Amino acid sequence: MRRERGIHEIFREDPERADRELWGRRAFLANVGAMSAVLGARIVYAQHMPVGLVPAALANTAEPFHIEGKDGLVVLNDRPLSAETPPHLLNDDVTPSERLFVRNNGIPPDPAMVTRRWTLTIDGESVRRRRRYTVADLKRRFPPAHRQLVLECAGNGRAAYEPSVAGSQWTLGAVGCPQWNGVLLRDVLEDCGVTRDAVYVAYWGADSHVSGAESGVPISRGVPVAKALQRDAMIAWGVNGGPLHPLNGHPLRLVFGGWPGSTSGKWLRRISVRNVVHDGPKMGGHSYRIPCEPVPPGAAVAPEDMCIIGAMPVKSLITSPESGTRHSFGWPLNVHGHAWVGDGRVRRLRVSIDFGRTWRRAELWSPANRGAWANWDFLTRFPTRGYYEIWARAVDDQGRSQPMVVPGWNPKGYLNNACHRIAVYVV
Ligand SMILES: Nc1nc2c(c(=O)[nH]1)N[C@H]1C(S)=C(S)[C@@H](COP(=O)(O)O)O[C@H]1N2
């Protein structure tokens, strides 16, 4: 799989190329708001700053871009902001908030908006009692829920599709599995009463369009009612016992374990229980939809032939060692990683060190709860010195396994669950 390098890396080696890349990424640094987030400080004379100028703080230092409260993420776009986590930084069994990827479709709400008066409204055609809660109300009125749930962008792995497709060029790191702290969505929905004609549970967030010209929200999606009533559907105000990071939806967000990240609405203001399949922005066209029937690579697909993505496919990561590691000959090497699947269970994780000729079973641990990833360990020895690749392949409880090569091409490059492979030099 192609590895997207951070723009700072490119800049250090080849400033001219970096310049082209910056423009190629649609004026990467044109948005001063998001750029301030990357710099970790407000740009005081922002109004005088030429569009496209690379801040000297980034150009003159070997330090990677820093996002306040995030550690080691690779920024792919800044307008809107997307940043992914390199696999070896996802080695923790429970993903720390600092290592959780960021995917924005627009501009997050002004922090001044995020006060104790923040409310969540539940409404829609299929709700019996329209209600409004503050975060304190939610904490007081409903049993607390703490669950580890996988959040993965449906576009994770998009960079590997040929022909290439537009959108953030995610490689492997648009995924994480922190513990979410909040309440079960179904407890709140029960409090309001869901009528029998309910079809979809939709979210509305407080973010705005990048352009500023368009009104309304950049994205408003959701899930079928049945998924919303599962125990892996949460309204969360925290991760791992701390607050949500401002870029991950503080003060309130939805989390649907194992479904496209785009269903997990951030900066949550309103939930609508709909009597139709929700029709908010990014529910139609090619957004978060794939051809209902497979198509040849590069095909044009009519919107009416596209189907909404549901549960995510089985997938795994090798998070230790880091790809390219040098390992001493004669010593066993412990390989560690995670495996997950949308709505089922991972049944098996197999590892190969001989390019897929033979596979051996890794030790696969039970996930913390439904919707969490399973951790796995594999102890391997190497017969001689030299270059090896370690490949990992997960199989789910329905016998579906990860493909070795990039799976079915689709117009927006979703659902690439090809096997992860790393390089190891035995020296
Ligand atoms: N309000 C709002 N919710 C949103 C988004 C957004 O842009 N605005 N992005 C969605 C997408 S596409 C993904 S993959 C996840 C990413 O969550 P994260 O940024 O916390 O990792 O949030 C989803 N929820």
Ligand SMILES: [Mo]
């Ligand atoms: Mo996403």
